[in-house]
Amino acid sequence: MQEPKQVRLPYFGFPKIYPYVKKYRKRLFGMITFGVIVSILDALFPLFNRYALDHYVQEKTLDTLPIFVGLYLAMVIVKAILDYVGLCWGGQLEMNVNHDLREASFNHLQTLSFSYFNQNNVGYIHARVMSDTGKIGELVAWRLMDMVWEGSYVIVVLITMLSIHLQLALFVIVLVPIAILIISFFEKKLITANRKIREINSKITSNFNEGITGARSIKTLVIENKIFSDFKKDSGFMKHTSIRAGHYSAMFSGLIVMMSAFALAIVLWQGGILTQRQVIQIGTLSVFMSYALNLMDPIQFLIETIAGLIGIQVNIERFTKLMNTESDVADSKEVIEKYGDTFNPKKENWEELYGDVEFKDVSFHYPDGDEMVLEHFDLKVPKGTNVAIVGETGAGKSTLVNLVCRFFEPTSGQVLIDGKDARERSQLWLHSNIGYVLQTPHLFSGTVRDNLRYGKPDATDEEILKALDLVSATFVLEKMDKGLDSEVGEGGDLLSTGEKQLLSFARAILADPKILVLDEATASIDTLTEKAIQDAIQTVIQGRTSFIIAHRLSTIVNADVILVVSDGKIIERGTHKELMRKRGAYYDLYTRQYEEMVVNEVIA
Amino acid sequence: MKQEKYPTNVSLIKYFLRGSIRYFIIAIIFAMFVSLFELVSPKIIGFMVDSILGNEKVNAPFYIQFVLNRIGGVEALKQNLLLLAGIVVFVYMLSAASRYIFRISNVKGAETLVQTMRDDLFDHILHLPFSWHSENHTGDIIQRCTSDVEQIKVFLSEQLTMLFRVVVLIVLALIFMAQVSLKLTLVAIIFIPMIIGYSYFFHHRIGSQFEKVDIEEGNLSAIAQENLTGVRVVRAFGREAYEKERFEQQNKYYTNMWVRLLNLLAAFWSTSDIFSQLQILSVMTFGAVLCVNGEITAGNYIAFVYYNALLKWPIRMIGRVIANMSKAGISIERLRYIMNSEEEKDAPDAMEPKMDEDIIFDHVSFTYENGNTEILKDINLKIEKGKTVGILGATGSGKSTLMYLLDRLYDIPENSGKITIGGIDIKKIKRSWLRENIGMVLQEPYLFSRSLEENIRIANSSASQFDVKDVARIAALDETISHFKQGYDTFVGERGVTLSGGQKQRAAIAQMLIKKPPIMVFDDSLSAVDSETDAKIRRALKEKLEDSTVILIAHRITTIMHADVIVVMDKGKIIELGSHDELIKKKGIYCQIHDLQLEQGLLDGEVEYARA
Known part of the structure; x- marks a missing residue:
């Protein structure tokens, strides 16, 4: 994955996320106030030492000691309390902002159209929801806090120094701009180096992935050494780059020490002279020394924080871009008014869906491409018709299905559902009437019951068992020790592909959709399950309008209409017999499938 | 069970460290120098306050006396404070140089170690038998090779060298402090085990809370992942509202876990700060009393307070490093599993015969x-x-x-x-x-x-x-x-x-x-x-x-x-x-398949077949 370029937004992009912070502004301001007080207290602690030196040590008296201790303790306790409250508020602020951003982005994603999901891979979108939001929350709570802390500490120290002794203070302050220049220079170098490191790092991870998933090919080709030497090139480059970054940061830390040393030396030299002349006391000198030594670190942190703020703008930019993305497929105002929106349906106004589908002069190209994949396409699919769509992997078989489901809308022409343009009713209405079985069956982590109820939340156990029986999937349940309460694992990982497939058939049947969309799996499945699946398909499509992206001969041959897709376009259509007679693309495709089936059937 | 190649975590670490150990040794040596120089400057400051600004007799080892005499004694320094400042800058320069060498050696050690681990792991994985590959999950193995490697690197290069440095710093500081005043050192020492113990205890607790947060984050992340990969299912069943609620619930739970963790951290932070401040206060007041009683000089007092301030962070760190040790142990354990799996091996007398044979x-x-x-x-x-x-x-x-x-x-x-x-x-x-x-x-x-x-x-x-x-x-x-x-x-x-x-x-x-x-x-x-x-x-x-x-x-x-x-x-x-002809003549299964695929043709037969 390529590292995005640096982005510059006005005010570090803070105005863009202020709407999400507004709710917590009281907490934010409270936190900042407390932070400032804590910094001031921190900057004032060395004054105690000064007093102890000038008063007790120099004047050899302990007269005010109880007050001294009392005041110190009081400050410590006040600081601890402020620290605690400030940190807690900061934590709450960060987490609540994170929470709200995640929720907003997740909910927004639920309304986005499929073109968004086709153009961006899952990993990318996932990172928007999970990691960008976290970084932004951190910015709001801690980066700002750091700025306040370090900034006010530096300011208070400078003011204290100036008010104690102007001349000496000015000597020290001269060093500050020099320090800032040096630190910024190295910070920049470090950021560039770190970006490079992240890039190589992701390459190394994908190398590991290749070495493991490609193990069989690597072994049969005997290229272990070649693959390893290529890997070593990357890992060597990684080492080289990391060491260079380490070199900068090592120089950097040495320089910070030197800057502190110069500050201290100036205080010793000039302050010493002043002390010799009795202009200042030893206590004052000591306070200056401790300020001199402790000034550089906060300045460094401050610059690091600013660099961090610059870095986070990328995240803000990506987040706002996601939130500003609008769905290509949106219900019109009138439709929402009548049928409700995604999260608040008005089911009382929903009509029954009968099951006629018609493509009327449909032309279509995907939003991210400009090649027309359908041109003036007409197809009538009366209720109960089975349409099979066949073609090679990657030929673009899902286009029609996408249009039926209104995951995409035609560029021109209409998709009619029961004679009415699909756009005249809400997406949720349509989707609630469509059953969908995916090629890679998708189950959600949870129990079998949760999964089967996905399309019909109020299904009873009886109904569920009946559905399982209909698709001959009862054996899957019997294998699991807790029946309907058995967990299926993340993405259904505890089940085999075939078993997942069967459960997703049962899920579709339970929803009792009028229109069924089915994307058959190509993965090889053991013979027993394969048989069950074939039967299940015939059961589910019975009496339903169905669109099947088909690989199984039994499904294809039995279909009422077969559409053959190649390079995204429909190149042949007709019944099995018609197409076979044509001896075209379908004939080739069919023959290949047929051969394997014959072998399997005859031998078994 | 066969003897494992790396029976203990230490044996594996030793093996991985083979190319990088020298860098780490250099790093540790220079880390000690860094600590040493950090401790010298309070000495100089104390000396300045007592002997140059005050009139105490110089109380220093002979070699310092020698150098001092060569540059004209205390009197010369009194006249020329710039020279003293120069000495300070010089000492710090040495300190900065040591710091640079320490850090660069540490980085070299860390990166060499990581490279060694990665290369060893990858090479080993490439040569593991295929059965191993089919038994283990790709994601799990990749995680071991990336995050666990990182975990070990951070522990060895950052935390362990820091531990060395901190321990050296504490020991040296205490020795220096003891030279100034034994009584006052005792006051300072009393707090150290308390702070370390407290910090260990807390980091241990924070660690387990962190694990919980991690698990909840995993769950939330999985819900988002499932929703995104299953976006078609979600839409096709019109279940957006349900998904929203599912995410919302876990989002809230996860957020609360974090808030709890952060509250814990806040509590630790502020209370442990009280401990540190109490220690500073005790040293300061007790030191003032000693000063007033004439047991220590003003310069000594200043130096002592400086030393004490130096201890503040290192002491808090120790508890954290100890608490993290168990984490690194788990990571090594996970790599040990890979490295102990047996590679494909040829017999010692394996041959390269002519292969163009039956x-x-x-x-x-x-x-x-x-x-x-x-x-x-x-x-x-x-x-x-x-x-x-x-x-x-x-x-x-x-x-x-x-x-x-x-x-x-x-x-x-x-x-x-x-x-x-x-x-x-x-x-x-x-x-x-x-x-x-x-x-x-x-x-x-x-x-x-x-x-x-x-x-x-x-x-x-x-x-x-x-x-x-x-x-x-x-x-x-x-x-x-x-x-x-x-x-x-x-x-x-x-x-x-x-x-x-x-x-x-x-x-x-x-x-x-x-x-x-x-x-x-x-x-x-x-x-x-x-x-x-x-x-x-x-x-x-x-x-x-x-x-x-x-x-x-x-x-x-x-x-x-x-x-x-x-x-x-x-x-x-x-x-x-x-042969084909023989099998066709035999009229067995081959012949049947042959007929079905070719003779009968595809036009009629298969339709009935598929419908049957």
């Missing part, structure tokens, strides 16, 4: 380790050199397994028969030799994330451009390539162009052909190409490589019907064997 399967039986059905049952088969053998069988009949055994992706267990080439048991042949001489095109071809050309020549980097084009032509891939904008430079694999099944198969064939092996195996590797291309490829093979022994596994009769010998397999057994 292959004999002699009473071969096989069961996968975690399976319970016997995949191959007493297979006897002779494949004469230079001949072509076709194998036909249903899905799961053991055809591929037979080839895996030939290529030793799996080994035949003792007493389950053997495979010989030219009379030599393949277990006595060097694995790399064996595999180099058997060109195997797998059922599920895998292309690497490289250009097409690099993919084709991957097994033979010395192949010329001409060779590459030649094998591409044999594999009927040249025309496909000419359709790509970037031709042979087209990037394929995980992050490249997606090829169709047939294109992938043909690329894999070219990949194999580049080695020109004497034995070639095509494991159902023409299934996704149409019959015409299939025939074209086989014709080209015959012309170019007529001496090779060829094993063709297929479902398509036309693919294998011209083979010298045809083997029909069912449930791990050979059920028919002979």
Whole structure:
């Protein structure tokens, strides 16, 4: 994955996320106030030492000691309390902002159209929801806090120094701009180096992935050494780059020490002279020394924080871009008014869906491409018709299905559902009437019951068992020790592909959709399950309008209409017999499938 | 159970540290210098306050006295404070230099260590038997090779060297402090175990809370992941509202876990600060009392307070490092699992015999380790050199397994028969030799994330451009390539162009052909190409490589019907064997399949068949 370029937004992009912070502004301001007080207290602690030196040590008296201790303790306790409250508020602020951003982005994603999901891979979108939001929350709570802390500490120290002794203070302050220049220079170098490191790092991870998933090919080709030497090139480059970054940061830390040393030396030299002349006391000198030594670190942190703020703008930019993305497929105002929106349906106004589908002069190209994949396409699919769509992997078989489901809308022409343009009713209405079985069956982590109820939340156990029986999937349940309460694992990982497939058939049947969309799996499945699946398909499509992206001969041959897709376009259509007679693309495709089936059937 | 190669975590770490230990030693030595210099400057400050600004007698070791006398004694310094400042800058310069050397050595050590770990792991994984690969989850292994490696690096290079540095700093500081005032040092010391103990206790608790947060984050992340990968299902069932609620619930729970953790951290932070401040206060007041009583000088007092301030952070760190130790231990344990898995090994007297010979399967039986059905049952088969053998069988009949055994992706267990080439048991042949001489095109071809050309020549980097084009032509891939904008430079694999099944198969064939092996195996590797291309490829093979022994596994009769010998397999057994003509005459299963695929034609028969 390529590292995005640096982005510059006005005010570090803070105005863009202020709407999400507004709710917590009281907490934010409270936190900042407390932070400032804590910094001031921190900057004032060395004054105690000064007093102890000038008063007790120099004047050899302990007269005010109880007050001294009392005041110190009081400050410590006040600081601890402020620290605690400030940190807690900061934590709450960060987490609540994170929470709200995640929720907003997740909910927004639920309304986005499929073109968004086709153009961006899952990993990318996932990172928007999970990691960008976290970084932004951190910015709001801690980066700002750091700025306040370090900034006010530096300011208070400078003011204290100036008010104690102007001349000496000015000597020290001269060093500050020099320090800032040096630190910024190295910070920049470090950021560039770190970006490079992240890039190589992701390459190394994908190398590991290749070495493991490609193990069989690597072994049969005997290229272990070649693959390893290529890997070593990357890992060597990684080492080289990391060491260079380490070199900068090592120089950097040495320089910070030197800057502190110069500050201290100036205080010793000039302050010493002043002390010799009795202009200042030893206590004052000591306070200056401790300020001199402790000034550089906060300045460094401050610059690091600013660099961090610059870095986070990328995240803000990506987040706002996601939130500003609008769905290509949106219900019109009138439709929402009548049928409700995604999260608040008005089911009382929903009509029954009968099951006629018609493509009327449909032309279509995907939003991210400009090649027309359908041109003036007409197809009538009366209720109960089975349409099979066949073609090679990657030929673009899902286009029609996408249009039926209104995951995409035609560029021109209409998709009619029961004679009415699909756009005249809400997406949720349509989707609630469509059953969908995916090629890679998708189950959600949870129990079998949760999964089967996905399309019909109020299904009873009886109904569920009946559905399982209909698709001959009862054996899957019997294998699991807790029946309907058995967990299926993340993405259904505890089940085999075939078993997942069967459960997703049962899920579709339970929803009792009028229109069924089915994307058959190509993965090889053991013979027993394969048989069950074939039967299940015939059961589910019975009496339903169905669109099947088909690989199984039994499904294809039995279909009422077969559409053959190649390079995204429909190149042949007709019944099995018609197409076979044509001896075209379908004939080739069919023959290949047929051969394997014959072998399997005859031998078994 | 065999003796493990790395029986303990320490033994593995020692092995990994082999190239980097010297950097770490240098780092530790210079870390000590850093601490030492950090402690010298309070001395100078104390000296300045007492002897230059005050009038205390110089109380220093002889060598300092010596240097002092050479530059003109205390009086000279009193006159020239700039010189004193110069000395301070000089000491700090040494300190800065030590710090630089410490950090750069540490980085070099850390990066060398990481490189060693990565290379060792990757190399080891490449040489693990194939069975290991099928038993372990890719994601899990990758995580071990990335995050666990990182965890160990951070622990060794950052936390462990810091521990050294901190301990040295504390010890030295205490020694310096004790020289100033034993009484006052005792006051300072009392707090140290308290702070360390408190910090350890807290970090331990925070650690376990962190784990909980991690788990909840995983759950939330999984919900988002499932929602995104299953976006079609969600939409098609119209369940957006439900998904929203599901996410919301976990989002809230996760947020609360974090808030709890952060509250804990806040509590730790503020209370441990009280401890540190109390320690400083005690030292300050007690020191003032000692000063007033005349037990220590003002300069000593200042130096002491400085030393004490230096201790504030290191002491808090120790508890944290100790708490993290267990985490690193778990990571090492996880790598140990990989490194202890046994690599494929050849017998010491393994041979590189002539491979252009007869292959004999002699009473071969096989069961996968975690399976319970016997995949191959007493297979006897002779494949004469230079001949072509076709194998036909249903899905799961053991055809591929037979080839895996030939290529030793799996080994035949003792007493389950053997495979010989030219009379030599393949277990006595060097694995790399064996595999180099058997060109195997797998059922599920895998292309690497490289250009097409690099993919084709991957097994033979010395192949010329001409060779590459030649094998591409044999594999009927040249025309496909000419359709790509970037031709042979087209990037394929995980992050490249997606090829169709047939294109992938043909690329894999070219990949194999580049080695020109004497034995070639095509494991159902023409299934996704149409019959015409299939025939074209086989014709080209015959012309170019007529001496090779060829094993063709297929479902398509036309693919294998011209083979010298045809083997029909069912449930791990050979059920028919002979030439095409013989098998047709036999009117057995082969003949039946042949008829169904060819004679009866596809137009009528299959319709009834499929409906039946």
